[in-house]
Amino acid sequence: MEMLQKLLLIVAIVTQMSTWLVYTCPTNCNCAQYRTVTCSQVSSLKNIGPDIPKDTNKFEVREGQFYNLQESDFADMPASSFLQLKLTNGQLTDIQQYTFKAMTRLQILDLSNNALQQISSPDLFKPLSYLQLVDLSGNRLNDLPSGLFASQSNLQELRIAGNTNIRNLRGPSFQGVTSLVKLLASGCSISTLENDLFSAISSIRTLDLSYNQIKSLPNTDSFRLLQKLQNLTLQGNQISALNDGQFAGMDLDTLDLSKNLIATISPNAFMYLSGVGNLDLSGNRIHSLPAYVFQPISSKVYNLKLNNNHVLINLPPEIFNGMHKMNTLNLSSCAIKLLSEEHFQQVPSLRQIDLSNNWLKYLPQSFFDKAMYMQHVKLANNPWNCDCLIKPLHNWLQNPQSSNIIYCTEVPEMGFRGNCQSPKCSSPQNLVNRDISRLLPNDIEDCIKTGTSSSAPVGIIVGVLAGLVVVVIIILIVACYLYRRHKRGDPLICYEPAKDEEVEKKKKKKHRELKAVQGVRKLSREPKGGRGDRDYYREKKENRKIDAESSSLNESDKSFVVRNFFHSMMPDPDGHSEGTHSQSMARKDSIDSLSQSGYGYNSRPGSRHSSQYSLNAGYKIESAV
Template sequence: MSCPGNCVCTSKGAVMCVGHTITDIPKPLPVHTYQLQLNDTNMNVINEQSLANLDLLLRVSLTHSHLHTIHPRAFHIAPQLKSVKLSSNDLSTLPARVFSPLTTLEELHLNGNQLETIGLDMFKGLVELLILDLSWNKLSSPASDVFNGLTNLNFLNLGRNSIKKLPSTIFRSLTKLRQLLMYNNELEVLEAGIFDGLVNLEELKIHHNQIKSLPPQVFWSLRNLKILTLSSNRLQAIPEKSFYHMPKLTKLTIYNNPLLSLPDQLMGQMPDMRELYLYGTNLTTVPGNLFANMSGLLSLNFHLNDKLNELPSDLFCCLPNLEKLSLKFNDLRYLHPQLFSKLTTLTILILNNNKLESLAENIFQGLGELFSIDLKNNHLKNLPGDSFLSNTRLRSLTLSGNPWDCTCSITGIAKWIRYNEHVVLDRDDALCHSPKYQLLRTIGSLREEEFNFCDATTVNSYFPTQSDLHASAKPFHTISTSGQTSVVASTTIPPTATSTTTQGATQQVIILTTTPTTKPPALHTKILSTSLQTLTTTPPDEEFLLATETPSTLYMSPPFYDKLVIEQGPEFVHHNLHRGWVYVWFLPSDTTLAGLLMFSHILLVAAGLFLIVAAMYSMYRLSKTMDELKAEHAHNTG
């Protein structure tokens, strides 16, 4: 058996030749060659005799070789061919009926060339053709009867051309076609009845076109269709009942269309539907029955709709087999408590990057198979402590990027996180945003004892609230009772602050009462069983505030002791506990003075840098002068 140079020949009859030195089909080839592959050659023409003496050849492939010409009788001497592949060449035209002698041809690949037109009788006589690939060419308007006679065709690829319009009868003879690909063209409309003859079609891909509207009932004849891609077009609306009579559909994509609304009747019975992609639209809401006929749906990608702000409460009522639900990057602010109640098989729930401000306590109740929940980058301030108690299989939860409010309302979820740290994957980034004394603490670091005061009788806070700190403060003044002097800090919101004392010299209580114009947030405190010390002498000379309800009980907030609270207001506040007294220090803060000090600091730094540079320059000049003097001295003495 002989094998030409630059070729590899197998004993079974397959030959592969590669190299720029090849300008024609190498000769001689083994007589039993049935498959010939030529790749990356310098063969520009298939001559009339190129395929001579290859009577057993069934499959020929010439790719990536800059082929630009085929002799009109090139295939007359090889009518037995079953497959011809001429992909990725420079063919811009084809001789009329050049393939007609190949009456038993089953595969013809012309993709990746420069073809602009196809002759009317180009495929005449190819009655056994099963696969025709014309993708990656420059076709713009194929003739209406170009595919006539291809009655056995199973696969037709017209993708990645420049087709702007297709005649309504172009596919009428392709009754056995199973796959039709027309993606990445410039189609603006689909003619009514264009798919009527494709009764056996299983896959239709028309994504990445410029289709602005669909004819009513255009897909109704496709009763065997399993995959339909309409994504990345220009659809603003879809006609009513467009997807009826498609019971075998398993995958539907209509994402990246500027859809404004969907009709109440859109989807027919689709029990075999497994994947649905509906994202990148202008929808603000959808009909409540949109997914009602998709009982077999496993994955629903309903995300990246930046105007979608409302979901009907029964939207997911009829998806008993759904495993993955993605609602990320929408504009959702509220979810109905029963929205997910019927999704008992759900394992992945993606809700990140919405504007959710709160979630109902039982919204995840009954989702026993839930494995992953993504809640990051919302507007959540707290969650009920038992939100995830029924999700026993939960192994992945993300909470970062939310403005968590680490006051009493956070205690439940904080406790859950402490006991389930392994579940919260971003626990180190789930940070408190308020109040300011908890700023940047992780929720998981909050301890139970910090919130002991939350469970007791509540009283109004007698410590300054945030609004108090932003209001002006009156100077400290003294009130004398029974020959004793007490110092009281009086603040205005503009409420009035008064102080009263009990009669008698052995016990004294100072009570601060305020009447704000707007009700300040209540601080829930625990009643501590601490007896008030008997005051027989004047309190220390430090400025302080002691607030109580009765002479016998002292209300205090344990987590606040010895903590410095810096507010962006008129003062800094430091609470201190000493011998039963709570001291509150008010240190005036003047923004003008602070600005002056900052300016002075910058000025001093700049002056220092200038002096350093000046000193370095002086040293340089002094060194240079010394060198000149030495040189002059050496010259004079020489």
């Protein structure tokens, strides 16, 4: 019995081997194991059909030289057993309606990199209800017919990248793709995303629209329909701004907005975005970032790229607040001039950082406190200023471990450092091109107390500006207070009514004195004619001259002159000369004469005649003598 079983087994093996031996393989094809047939440069599928093994389930033709496909091309093939059909890099331009009628088990259809200009029948894929992947990329399609994938409820991935004639994506083209998780549409000419598109592909998780002509993102309500979206790639478009709540309702792992024209980012651009781990804003025109723009997503970011924003000069100190999971940070090829202590206090998990090709002169101590725990640090091509503030970098380079951390080129997969040079001084002049790691203690100046960190100049500037603001506010308050008092008619603070009343009294007194002088002049006139008349006119002429001179004196000056004049008229007891005695006597007589008329020097206080008029009277008496 055992011998019989062994004999039957040998017969079965021989029969199977004979079956393999009779299998034939078409010319220019490779019929490998696992029921896979791969052909190249085939001019006609009909000619190789009879030689295709009957149990083939993977059939591939590369660089085919046929232009059309129709049902008869697969008539002699085991098409019903095909699970994968790949016709790539050929010259295919058209596919007839029932070409795939017999391929009911097909799961993968790859027609990439041909010359297809259109799909004429919307029922082309109708028999292929088990399709999971369709690749139409690299063709010349200008549209996808409505209902083309209506029967593809199992379709998970659709590739249409590289069809440069596709201008927009419409919802009806994706009807029925309820299981679609990946749509790759990069490198087309898409400028418009119709509002009904997102409801049709609501199950999608990866959406690649890179290198198209999209200028603005859809409104929040449209994006909100993509509740399952995890990876959104918009690289290489023409987006210029990110508006408030642009990605509200999403929970992304990757958001790639690199190589656009973004210059403005709203402070609330990422508001209501549940999170994003890998955020790429590189290659844009960002010149500044709002201080808390990343706050809504900070707890989930692990990779942040801001490199190649060539006009990005400064980063707010709070920009990385809350990014406790951030592992990789790329700030290379910007124009960053300053990084402060605060920038690196909120990133405990940072392991890779690229600061190359910036305008950094210093780095704070907090950076090097983290650097010892990093894997890759890139600092090349920065204009380091080797004064006292370079000490943290100098000390870090002295540590032997830093040589295993610092890199100057892209880190290869094998982890080799490449040929890196130590950072060099760009200033001052006496240290140009010196290795910072080799600087001596005498080469580095001591920091003064006014600033021992790179953030000190910023603090001084902020303090000065704050002081100016306070002064301006005080001036405005005072001005408003004075204006309101003036408008109510209240006297100003410096106004003293008593002094103003005194000035007014002096004016009235002066006016009375002028009238009194005029009366004195009338009393002192002599009758007309003779010598007295001539003396009167001579005296009047002189008085006009004296009055003009005396009018320029103030009240105190006039009083002083009057007193001195009358004192000079008194007799000099020590005078011995006759001339002097005569002159003194004459002056005395004049004083007596003046006293009799009520205008004398010894007039009682409170008399209605002031010193002004005494002065004028004195001048008259002297002139008469």
